[in-house]
Amino acid sequence: MTEALFKTLLQICLLLAISPLVTGFIRMLKARLQTRRGPGILQPYRDLHKLLRKGMVIPQTSSWLFAATPIVLFSTSVLAGLLVPMLSAAAPLSLFGGVLALVYLLGLGRFFLALGGLDTGGSFGGLGSSREMTLSALAEPAMMLAIFTVAIGANSTSLSEIARVAVGQQWRFLAPSQILAFVALFIVIIAETGRIPVDNPATHLELTMIHEAMILEYSGPRLAWIEWAAWVKQLLLMSLLINTFWPFGLQTVWSVAGVVTSLGWLLLKLAVLSCCIVLVETTNAKLRLFRVPELLASAFTLSALALVSTFLF
């Protein structure tokens, strides 16, 4: 009991502490690749610190939902993070749910975020909510199919079990089904975290906004919780991808040395995956909104191929 509590607390601290760093790292890499100096790697921490102490401007038209949204979004993201194995193959709250629970928890957060966008009464909020819900709905089948491919391989939807099976077969990620599922999930994660070519996290241009349009009216601490939740979500989705497909260094036993090793490897793999994301972001232009479904359909096709190839190989 105390051990489970300790594990949970440790992972909460890890999620909250590292997620701004990953975002800062991605932003820094992106700036360097575009030959800009860019803000320092610690800028997200400074942003959080500033936002948490600032005052708020609340739209007149909004209701209690507007206030509840950041809290729901934050707690669902962190709880989803607790279902993912990060420091050892056993996730702290693996009994509370597996990969399906994770997807649906993120869905709960998104449901509230979209309602928060509509609650402002402005056009942008509705625009963002409409686009976010549409695109995430279209991403869902590709995501589920890729997840099913992995879950069928491990014969379980528990992420701990999936990670344990992956650790047992280190080189399995070279199997055709795993490569296809990886690419499909990578595309879905790009869409879910609102990155180029699906959404541009750095824009406030009305024609292209999705995520930013929904949170346009948020300010001060509420904005901080939404931003932090988004970073935690990005971190947990990246960790999910990493520890399912690249299980190197992930320890199955729970010990001090094991946790330190796992953490070291996790950071290394996060850095590699961040480089991939930055490369994709820099070398692509943002897609037109109505071309995004084609991208998601290709992710779905890849997942379907992944599933069929588990059948063959």
Next chain:
Amino acid sequence: MGRLLAEAFFNGGLAACLAGALAGLAFASRPALARVLSFGLALLGAALEVAASVFALTLEASPSWSLPCGVPLFSWTIRLDPLSALFSLVLGLLAGVVSLYSWGYLHNAAGGRGVGLIGFFYNILLLSLALVFTASNAFFFLLVWELMALSAYCLVCFHHEKDETRRAGALFLIMSHAGTGLLLVAFLVLAISGSSLDFQNFHHLFSKLPPQLRTAVFLLFFLGFGVKAGVTPLHVWLPAAHPVAPSNISALMSGIVIKAGIYGLARVFFDFMDVPPLWAGMLVLAAGILSGLVGVLYALMEHDLKRLLAYHSIENIGIILTGFGAALMFRSLGQPRVAALALIAGLYHTVNHALFKCLLFLGAGSVLKATHTRNMELMGGLIRRLPATAFFFLVGAIAISGLPPLNGFVSEWLTYQALLAGFGTTQSLTRLMFPAAGALLALTAALAATCFVKAFGIVFLALPRSQRVEEAREVSSSMLAGMGILAAACVGLGLGATLFLPVFDPITHQAMGVRLSSALVASGGVAVFAGTPRGGAVSTPGMAAMLVLLSGIPAFFWLIWGRHARRTTGPAWDCGLPGLGPENQYTATAFSKPLRLIFAAFYRPRREVQAEFEVSPYYPTAIRFESEIESSFEKRLYEPVKTAVLALASRMRTVQAGSIHAYLAYIFIVLVLLLLFGARG
């Protein structure tokens, strides 16, 4: 003892409903008294039904008795076996809640006109439903089935002064009778080969039929009950008929009347049939997935709040049938444990859908009573005017979207687990169907969430879009109590899933000889397992507790920093053009526009924009926008059938010449034919 109590309570419930019906008729001229008496008696009847079902569920042997009004050939046998008891339990709960709600809803409704009549038909509907779920004799079943359809028709047509209502009622009646016709044939075949009308003799009777007949009877049952359940493409009556009824009736129709179809299918699939052929399960699974997608896609384009909810009923029937279809397939593949899991998923979703759809329809009824409109484009900002209704509607919206930790999530999770477990049950290519079905189910669920963001956001949030919405006031306490009970039930079945799962044990035991709840519920009753040792677990109470605890982190930071910070309210960003009004808000049409474009091949949308301008087209003075989607099923499937039937009917008119000589000639010809062919046999 328990058996006698179940019988007494059940018969008492029937008597209460009958008394309620008579009270409604007797006091038709005194609406206030009729309302209190007939809905009060209905509430009593519902409570007695609940008690009877609970007793029956705890009994080892299913209680069975006959009503004293039958004739020897057609005995009116009632049997409360576990499956019947489950549906009766849900019926009792919903009937009680809707009766409570109707007290307030019908208060001052249309000056009290016809309240007694509603009370009469309402009680008859409850009575017939209670008997449909428990009748254990084919003749008796068809009789109460027909009574249910007719009383539902009378309630649907209550506002018969409107053309829309009369059309919807006629469509409902025609399709319902077509379905009953198919059922009649199917039951006759079973009765002949079982040489009895008793359902107990129908148990596993399918195996005794010749193969072609077995296929035919299966299809007849599937289509006949499918019409009532609203399975695509037999669903077209549902979005027409449910919205035009008074809202308390719509709630009952979508909540439980369509479940009569599901009950019938469950009875046939898991009682009358033994091991079905594989294609039967595949057909049901495919129909389930198709219904789910078609239902949610049409719901997304709907701006009439009640029609939107009606389309979601089709979607959820699809999810239920996905579970049933998978269960049938696993039985064919010789996997009773996985089949039991899939059956539990389907039945759990049946119960859940009854609860949250009833809740949402009652919420829509409250909105309708407060604003006198069903058009979402005229609503907005109701969360400030109807705060309690808004909260209950939100609970229902989260539940129907399948989001944790409420009940919809639990049943969808079980469905996914069953589908995933199905992959290992066979080596043939058939197994690819299960993950594919899972992926499409995920799409359906995600689109449902999108639709309910739209429904809740446009109706309850932001600024009011019309005058009458600004003047809306919160509804009466009996209506709120009705919604509150259902919202609590949605939360309860979500958080208390492990306590509820053992209810399905006797049903799966009767159908497949498997009791699964001990495998599903483990670790001190806080988590649900997927039935296999390592398959995965989920704990809704754990999630809920963690969500509450984690929201302590923002609260903590607020205490140390946020408390002292300045909070101001201001207008939302209006792009520098002052005066953001309701017309600047996203509408329901705008919200669903991306999906209308993405699925244009399915919707075949038509839009028309007319702009009037004086100087240049870029500065219009008035714009008229019209957009509609094609109702493909009506146009491409039903229109040809209708044309053909009408053409045939007009041909046949020539036979009906009205001349007595011609009729005498017909009689003569028939007589000769009978003598020629009949005499030989």
